[in-house]
Amino acid sequence: MPYKDHEIEKQYFTIGEVAQQFNVAPSLIRFWETEFDELRPRKSKKGNRLYTPQDIDIFRTIYHLVKERGYTIPGARDLLKQKGPQLKEKIDVIQSLEKVRKFMVTMKKDLDALGKAQQG
Amino acid sequence: MPYKDHEIEKQYFTIGEVAQQFNVAPSLIRFWETEFDELRPRKSKKGNRLYTPQDIDIFRTIYHLVKERGYTIPGARDLLKQKGPQLKEKIDVIQSLEKVRKFMVTMKKDLDALGKAQQG
DNA sequence: CTTCCCCATGCCTTACAAAGACCACGAAAT
DNA sequence: ATTTCGTGGTCTTTGTAAGGCATGGGGAAG
Numbered sequence: 001m002p003y004k005d006h007e008i009e010k011q012y013f014t015i016g017e018v019a020q021q022f023n024v025a026p027s028l029i030r031f032w033e034t035e036f037d038e039l040r041p042r043k044s045k046k047g048n049r050l051y052t053p054q055d056i057d058i059f060r061t062i063y064h065l066v067k068e069r070g071y072t073i074p075g076a077r078d079l080l081k082q083k084g085p086q087l088k089e090k091i092d093v094i095q096s097l098e099k100v101r102k103f104m105v106t107m108k109k110d111l112d113a114l115g116k117a118q119q120g
Numbered sequence: 121m122p123y124k125d126h127e128i129e130k131q132y133f134t135i136g137e138v139a140q141q142f143n144v145a146p147s148l149i150r151f152w153e154t155e156f157d158e159l160r161p162r163k164s165k166k167g168n169r170l171y172t173p174q175d176i177d178i179f180r181t182i183y184h185l186v187k188e189r190g191y192t193i194p195g196a197r198d199l200l201k202q203k204g205p206q207l208k209e210k211i212d213v214i215q216s217l218e219k220v221r222k223f224m225v226t227m228k229k230d231l232d233a234l235g236k237a238q239q240g
Numbered sequence: 241c242t243t244c245c246c247c248a249t250g251c252c253t254t255a256c257a258a259a260g261a262c263c264a265c266g267a268a269a270t
Numbered sequence: 271a272t273t274t275c276g277t278g279g280t281c282t283t284t285g286t287a288a289g290g291c292a293t294g295g296g297g298a299a300g
Contacts, residue, residue, distance in 0.1 A: 016243065026244085027292055035290095046299065047245055070198060073290075075190015136279060146280080147257055155255090166263065168280060186255095193255075245298075254289070262281070270273075 012042075012050035021056070022063055029059070035073050036062060038080055061088055132162070132170035141176070142183055149179070155193050156182060158200060181207055 019026045033039050038058050041049045051059075065076040139146045149169075153159050158178050161169045171179075181204075185196035200207065 014244075025292070028290090030246090031291060043245095048299090049244085070192045070195015072190045072192050075192075078190060134279080135281095145257070148255085150281085151256060166280085167282095168263095241300105243298105243300085246296095248293105248295090250293075251291090252289105253291100254287105256286090256288100258285075259283085260281100261283100262279105264279090265277090266275105267277105268273100268275080270271100 012052060013056065015049045015051070018051050018056060018059065022059070024063075032059075032062060032073075036077060036080065038062075057088055132172060133176065135169045135171070138171050138176060138179060142179070144183075152179070152182060152193075156197060156200065158182075158204065177208055 013021075015026045015029055019029055033041075036058075039055070039062065041051045041055045043049055061080065062076055065071040065079060066073065071079065135146045135149055139149060153161075153169075156178075159175070159182065161171045161175045163169055181200065182196055185191040185199060185207075186193065191199065
């Protein structure tokens with residue numbers, strides 16, 4: 001459940017929620033914060049990290065580069081400095097294509113099952 | 121100077137020559153050989169590595185990905201498996217553009233020098 | 241009693257470099 | 271014209287600094 005603080009209206013996410021979304025440890029998120037200038041979420045009075053959807057986009061981009069494409073952290077950092085904005089768009093496209101693919105896989109499975117039922 | 125052995129006619133390059141061309145240590149080239157199936161040069165009877173120009177192209181591709189783009193070795197390996205051929209073309213283009221750029225930089229320098237000479 | 245903070249330390253892996261042995265090749269010596 | 275020797279380059283194996291986090295202590299907030 002999104003973070004709530006006394007005077008904060010907007011919906012933020014905690015580090016634990018972000019960690020869960022990407023299935024990584026909070027320690028990783030904190031570590032990347034020390035490595036990427038771009039990943040500096042706002043903090044509550046107490047000091048808790050407050051992630052906006054934009055922050056999560058940035059995290060997603062880094063995650064994509066480092067975990068899915070196989071960039072080193074310096075490599076991802078350089079790429080991000082140059083092509084940060086353009087990069088986000090590309091990754092959005094990749095993600096929606098991924099969803100389409102999954103949809104088609106399950107559809108194929110259903111069709112196969114149907115075929116067997118009719119045949120047998 | 122290219123490697124000479126009793127019965128070998130074709131011009132091969134030694135590991136030392138390749139190392140010099142890219143300004144890396146021979147140990148690195150041997151190490152990458154254990155990491156990339158694509159980089160498996162022929163060997164002389166004695167066991168010395170014999171690099172063809174094609175072998176060097178492959179090395180250049182790996183070098184580009186790992187040293188210039190910041191891929192991890194697994195990342196570069198995956199990319200190479202998928203897009204090995206296409207990748208070479210792209211890197212060729214990048215390299216020639218690099219040469220053009222260098223040319224233009226020196227030209228600019230010359231022009232600046234000329235301008236100062238006329239002015240002063 | 242869980243989740244967050246910060247900080248320090250621990251720790252496995254990555255990506256090489258160094259060490260030690262071996263071999264061709266040319267010059268010097270027999 | 272062999273033999274010897276030295277030197278530079280190569281080989282494989284082993285060592286190691288840095289990279290990339292995870293874990294644990296100590297504490298606050300909810």
